[in-house]
Amino acid sequence: MKNFICIMCPKGCHLTVDETKDYQVTGHSCNKGVKYGKAEATNPIRVVTSTVLVNGGSSHLCSVKTADGIPKKMVLEAMREINQVKLQAPVKIGDVAINNLLNTGVDVVVTSESQAS
Numbered sequence: 313m314k315n316f317i318c319i320m321c322p323k324g325c326h327l328t329v330d331e332t333k334d335y336q337v338t339g340h341s342c343n344k345g346v347k348y349g350k351a352e353a354t355n356p357i358r359v360v361t362s363t364v365l366v367n368g369g370s371s372h373l374c375s376v377k378t379a380d381g382i383p384k385k386m387v388l389e390a391m392r393e394i395n396q397v398k399l400q401a402p403v404k405i406g407d408v409a410i411n412n413l414l415n416t417g418v419d420v421v422v423t424s425e426s427q428a429s
Contacts, residue, residue, distance in 0.1 A: 314353050320344035329353040357381030361423075362394045364409055369401030369426030376409050379419045386414055394420060401428040 318325040318340065327339045327349040337349035351357070359381050363373040376397075382390055390413055397409050403426045410420035 316349055316352050318345045318348050320348045327352075356384040358384050358387055360387055360390050360394070360420075362391065364394060364397040364399055366399050366401050366403055366426040368428055369399075369403060370429050371424070371426040374399065374403050374422055374426045375424040376420050377423050378413060379421050382413065382416045382418050386416065390414055399426075401426050 314329045314331065316327045316329065318327050321342065321344060323341055325340050325345050327337055327345055329349045329352070330336045330338075331353065335350045335353050337346045340346050340349065357380075359378050361375065361377040363375050366372060366374050376394065378390070393410065393414060397420075399407075399409060399422070403422050403424075405422055405425055407422040408419045409422055412418070413420050
């Protein structure tokens with residue numbers, strides 16, 4: 313049995329997932345909880361947010377995030393990769409900072425702007 317607090321809506325349901333019964337989820341008040349509980353028990357993923365350096369820009373940093381979730385077990389390795397990125401201004405929202413992060417098929421995209429100075 314695994315226990316989680318669902319984050320799919322503001323209710324914060326306390327979920328229990330029974331691995332011996334095909335990942336049966338209890339404690340949910342909506343179907344989002346069932347989906348979240350099964351995913352969290354079998355293959356947890358996280359969207360990673362961070363900042364990267366910008367050379368020659370109006371800001372020295374810009375924010376970035378993964379375009380989708382990556383496996384939770386890869387988050388630390390992903391952060392090591394993200395921390396090595398240095399972009400050249402101008403940087404626009406939606407620009408790709410890293411293509412296919414760690415071969416996950418997920419890009420790291422820019423979420424703030426830095427104009428050339």
